[in-house]
Amino acid sequence: MRVCTKCVLPETFPGIEFDENGVCNHCRAHKQAEYTASRKTQYREKFERLWAERQASGAYDCLMSYSGGKDSTYTLDLLAREYGARVLAVTVDNGFVSPTAIENIRRVAEAVGVAHLFVKPRFDVLKKVFAACAERQIFPPKTLERASTICTACMAMVKFICLQIAVEKNIPFVVFGWSPGQAPVTSSVFKNNPEMIRKMQETVRKPLEEIAGGEILPYFLQEEHFARPERFPYNINPLAFLEYDEARIHARIEQLGWKKPEDTDPNSTNCLLNSFANTVHRKQFGYNPYAFELAELVRQGTLDRHDALARLSEPEDGEMVHLVKKRLGIEQPQLR
Amino acid sequence: MENFVFGLDGAELNDSDSFLDKGIIDSTGVLEVVAFLEETYGFSVADEEVVPENFDSVDNLVVYVEKKKAEMPGQPARLMGA
Ligand SMILES: [Zn+2]
Numbered sequence: 001m002r003v004c005t006k007c008v009l010p011e012t013f014p015g016i017e018f019d020e021n022g023v024c025n026h027c028r029a030h031k032q033a034e035y036t037a038s039r040k041t042q043y044r045e046k047f048e049r050l051w052a053e054r055q056a057s058g059a060y061d062c063l064m065s066y067s068g069g070k071d072s073t074y075t076l077d078l079l080a081r082e083y084g085a086r087v088l089a090v091t092v093d094n095g096f097v098s099p100t101a102i103e104n105i106r107r108v109a110e111a112v113g114v115a116h117l118f119v120k121p122r123f124d125v126l127k128k129v130f131a132a133c134a135e136r137q138i139f140p141p142k143t144l145e146r147a148s149t150i151c152t153a154c155m156a157m158v159k160f161i162c163l164q165i166a167v168e169k170n171i172p173f174v175v176f177g178w179s180p181g182q183a184p185v186t187s188s189v190f191k192n193n194p195e196m197i198r199k200m201q202e203t204v205r206k207p208l209e210e211i212a213g214g215e216i217l218p219y220f221l222q223e224e225h226f227a228r229p230e231r232f233p234y235n236i237n238p239l240a241f242l243e244y245d246e247a248r249i250h251a252r253i254e255q256l257g258w259k260k261p262e263d264t265d266p267n268s269t270n271c272l273l274n275s276f277a278n279t280v281h282r283k284q285f286g287y288n289p290y291a292f293e294l295a296e297l298v299r300q301g302t303l304d305r306h307d308a309l310a311r312l313s314e315p316e317d318g319e320m321v322h323l324v325k326k327r328l329g330i331e332q333p334q335l336r
Numbered sequence: 337m338e339n340f341v342f343g344l345d346g347a348e349l350n351d352s353d354s355f356l357d358k359g360i361i362d363s364t365g366v367l368e369v370v371a372f373l374e375e376t377y378g379f380s381v382a383d384e385e386v387v388p389e390n391f392d393s394v395d396n397l398v399v400y401v402e403k404k405k406a407e408m409p410g411q412p413a414r415l416m417g418a
Contacts, residue, residue: 039371140359186371187364191383199356199388200363 001286007295008308012286014145030299036185043188043241050189050234051083051173058170061085062236065092065162065176066116068101069270072177073108073258074249075238079175080112087114090165092158094130095123096273096324100261104270107257119161125215129153130273131328132211134280139207146182148289150277156204160220163192166233167225175236180244180300181293188240192232197221244302263320266311275316276324288312351394366391379404 002011004024009016017025054061062079066072066089079085091097091105109116132138133149143152166174174192176183201220208216250260261270267290268274281289291312297303325331355361361369369391370381381404390400 142360142365143362183364184368187367190363190367191386193384193387195388196356196363196366196386196391199354199392203356203359203362 003309004295006305007298008305008312009291009295010287013291014141014285026295027299033301036300039185040241043185047189047236047238047241054172056086056172059086060088060115060169060171062087062173062175063162063166063169063171063233064089064114065158065174066090066105067177067270068097068105068108069177069268070246070249070253070258070260071179071239073104073253073256075175075177076108076114077112077252077256078238078242080114087112088165088169088171089114089116090162091116091118092154092161093118093120094154094157094271094273095120095126095327096271098261098263098270098272100259100263101270104258104261108253111256117165119165121157121161121219122215125212127328128212129208129216131330134276134328134330138211139204144281144285144289146289146292148277148281150273150280151289153204153208154273157208157219160201160204163197163233164219164221164225167221167228167231170231172233173236174233175238177239178237179293179297180240180302181296183237183240185240188237190235192235194226194229194232197232198226244297244300246302266314272320273324275320276328279316279321282316349394351398353394354388354392356388356392369397373401373404377401377405377408379408 002018002022003009004016004018004027005022006027007024009024009026011018013024015025019028061083062085064072064076064079064087066076068091076087076089079087089105089109097105105116130150130153133153137144138149139152143149146152147155162174165171198221205216205220263272267278267288278289281287294303294308294312298305298308349358349360353360355365366386370386374380385400388396390396
C-alpha cells in the first residue's frame with residue numbers, strides 16, 4: 001500500500017492526494033514549527049488568564065474527563081500539581097475499561113489527591129449502540145477520518161455526560177487529555193455555547209436514539225441544562241498547548257503508580273473495546289483509525305515515523321476481538 | 337474559503353445550509369474556521385461570538401465577516417473569498 005513519504009497516511013485515507021514526491025496534501029498544508037509554537041503560547045496564555053479569573057463558586061475548579069489512559073493521567077496530575085486545581089475526575093465506564101486501567105484509576109486518583117466519579121451507563125443500551133456502529137456508518141463521513149464509529153459514539157457520550165455534570169455542579173472548566181494529534185491547538189480552549197452544543201448534540205443524539213431508543217436520552221443534555229446557559233463551562237485540552245513528550249509522560253505517571261496495561265492494543269492504554277473498533281474500521285475502510293492522529297504527531301516531531309508505521313500495522317489481538325464480539329452479542333458483524 | 341474549511345467542492349452545500357446539521361463540520365471544525373478567519377482578516381473572534389448565528393452556514397459567515405471587517409480600525413479590508 002502507498003503511504004505518504006513524510007507522515008504515515010495511506011492511499012486509502014479519505015481525500016488524500018500525493019504530489020510527485022509522494023508527499024500528502026495534509027503534510028503540504030502543515031504549518032511551520034514556529035507557527036505552532038506561537039499558537040501554543042497564545043492558547044496557553046488564554047487558558048491561564050481564564051484560569052486566574054475563574055469564579056469557582058462550587059466545590060470544584062474543573063472536571064477532568066479521565067479515561068485512565070496515559071494522556072489523561074498525565075493531564076490530571078498537571079492540573080492538580082501545576083495549577084493547584086480542585087479536580088473532580090470522571091470516568092465513564094463503557095463496559096470495556098480494562099481491569100488494569102481500573103486499578104490505575106484508583107491508584108492515580110489517590111496519588112494525585114483528587115475526587116473521582118465512575119459513571120456507568122446502562123450496558124444493554126451501550127451494547128445496542130456499539131453493535132450498530134460495527135455494522136453501519138452512523139455519523140457524517142468527516143468523523144471517520146479521526147476515529148472509528150464506535151470510538152466516536154463512545155466519545156460523544158463521554159463529552160455530553162461530562163458537560164451535564166459540569167453544568168449541574170457549576171464547574172467552570174471541563175478538561176480533556178487529547179494528544180496534539182487528536183485535537184489541534186485551535187480547539188484547546190473552547191467556550192461551550194449552549195445553542196452550538198444543542199446543535200452538535202442533535203447530530204449524535206438523533207442517530208443513537210434511532211438505534212437504542214429513549215433509554216439513550218439520560219446521557220445527553222436536557223432542557224434543565226440548557227436552562228442554565230451561564231453555567232456552560234470552557235472545554236480545555238492542555239496537551240495541545242503544553243509540551244507533549246511520550247517518554248516524559250510515561251516517566252511521570254509511573255511515579256504515580258500507573259502501570260501500562262498488557263491487555264489493550266498499542267493505541268489505547270485503557271479500553272478493551274478498541275481492538276474490535278479498530279478491526280471493524282480497518283476492514284471497512286482499509287486504514288487504521290489512529291492514522292490521522294499518529295500522522296500529526298509525526299509531523300510535529302513528537303513521534304518517530306517508523307514507530308508510527310509499526311504501531312499502525314500491528315495486527316489486532318484476535319482473541320480480544322472475539323471476546324468483545326461475544327460480549328456485544330455479535331458473532332459475525334456485517335461488514336460492507 | 338469553502339474549500340479550505342471543508343475540503344469540498346461546494347457542490348453538495350448550499351450557502352444557507354447549516355454546517356452542523358449537515359454534519360460537515362464538528363466542534364473542532366468550527367474552531368479551525370475561527371483560527372482561519374483570525375489569520376486571514378486580522379480581527380479577533382471573541383468567545384461569545386462563536387455561535388450558530390455567526391458560524392453555522394456560508395451565509396452567516398459572510399455576514400459576520402463583513403460586520404467584523406467594518407468594525408476594524410484603519411486599513412481597507414481584504415476581499416472575502418478564497
Ligand atoms: Zn503526509
